[in-house]
Amino acid sequence: MRLGPRSVAALALVSAVGVAALGWPFLAPPESAVVAHSQDAPWFFACLLVLLVAVVAATISESGLGPKAVAMLGVLAATGAALRPIGAGTAGLEPMFFLMVLSGRVLGPGFGFVLGSVTMFASALLTGGVGPWMPFQMLAMGWVTMGAGLLPGRDRLRGRAELLLLGAYGALAAFAYGTVTNLAGWPFTDQAASSIAFDPDAPVAGNLARFVTYCLATSMGWDLGRAVTTVVLTLILGTVILKALRRATRRAAFESPVTFDAPAG
Numbered sequence: 001m002r003l004g005p006r007s008v009a010a011l012a013l014v015s016a017v018g019v020a021a022l023g024w025p026f027l028a029p030p031e032s033a034v035v036a037h038s039q040d041a042p043w044f045f046a047c048l049l050v051l052l053v054a055v056v057a058a059t060i061s062e063s064g065l066g067p068k069a070v071a072m073l074g075v076l077a078a079t080g081a082a083l084r085p086i087g088a089g090t091a092g093l094e095p096m097f098f099l100m101v102l103s104g105r106v107l108g109p110g111f112g113f114v115l116g117s118v119t120m121f122a123s124a125l126l127t128g129g130v131g132p133w134m135p136f137q138m139l140a141m142g143w144v145t146m147g148a149g150l151l152p153g154r155d156r157l158r159g160r161a162e163l164l165l166l167g168a169y170g171a172l173a174a175f176a177y178g179t180v181t182n183l184a185g186w187p188f189t190d191q192a193a194s195s196i197a198f199d200p201d202a203p204v205a206g207n208l209a210r211f212v213t214y215c216l217a218t219s220m221g222w223d224l225g226r227a228v229t230t231v232v233l234t235l236i237l238g239t240v241i242l243k244a245l246r247r248a249t250r251r252a253a254f255e256s257p258v259t260f261d262a263p264a265g
Contacts, residue, residue, distance in 0.1 A: 009108055011146075018139045022183040025207055066169075072248065073115055077105050080119035081126050094226050097124065098233040099140060099241070101170045103161075104148030106245040116145030136184035142174045143180070163238045170230035178223035182215050189214070241263050 020027070075101070083096040100119065117138040123132045151169060153162070181248030189197035196214045198207060215223075 009043075011110070011113060014139070015143070018136075018143075022180060023124045023135065023153055025183075025187045028083065039253050056170050069111065072107070073118065075095055075112070076115055076124050077119040080115075081122035084123040093229050095229065095233060097144075097174060098170055098237075100145045101148045101166055101173065101230065101234065102238060102241050103245060104145035105151060106156065106242060106249060107149065107165060108154075109146040109149035112145035112147075112149040113142040115238045116141035116143070133184050137181055140177050140180040144177055147173060159239075160240070163235055166238060167231040173228040174227035174230050176221045178219045178226065179215060182219055186211055186214050229241070 078102075080096045080099050083099060084094065085093055086093070096119070100112075100116050104113055107115070120138045120141040121134070124137070126128050148166070148169060151165060153165070157165065187198040196210045196217060201211065202210070
């Protein structure tokens with residue numbers, strides 16, 4: 001699925017807002033209104049991000065997301081959502097993650113962004129994980145799946161070299177996803193109860209050190225489990241799933257319009 005100018009602009013807008021929503025602890029000065037109203041920020045950005053993701057989906061739909069692509073999107077999103085509870089609460093064993101990476105690789109960055117976001121939304125409904133963190137998870141997964149579609153050699157690279165590329169990307173993306181989602185909650189950790197919480201009076205370097213320590217202490221084990229699971233599943237099942245996705249894409253012929261024969265007589 002090709003990305004038109006409006007789709008690119010919408011994706012850039014959503015990404016820019018997401019970066020601002022996640023990175024404000026390192027960008028906003030201590031005396032700013034953002035810091036003063038930091039406890040309201042999750043709800044504000046949650047509403048804003050959901051609306052912007054909806055705008056992206058609508059824009060991509062206008063630029064060629066036909067009924068066959070919508071059907072593919074629904075099947076993959078449902079599969080990913082069903083896979084997420086399998087490893088829920090088990091040290092980062094998330095088989096959903098590798099499926100998103102492989103799907104983004106085959107179907108491209110635009111489709112990948114929508115697929116990652118929709119899958120995370122559906123899985124949140126399935127697992128009861130709805131909350132102010134959900135739009136940030138949707139955005140992070142959209143970035144991960146979109147990034148897989150931007151990897152080089154999508155039309156030429158095949159075989160073991162492609163699996164190694166996807167495995168390496170999946171491992172890095174697993175840690176990046178954990179870092180991004182940590183940013184959504186870290187600024188609101190009780191400062192009085194933790195020495196690694198966000199400190200609005202600390203310099204950028206000090207808060208960066210606190211955040212790195214926070215990630216190491218709270219999510220490193222989970223991120224490592226996610227990375228290992230992604231690499232192992234990619235190397236074992238990647239060839240079969242990539243072939244199946246490419247075969248389904250060729251048969252669906254996303255770029256061909258749907259036509260109906262005129263009735264006889």
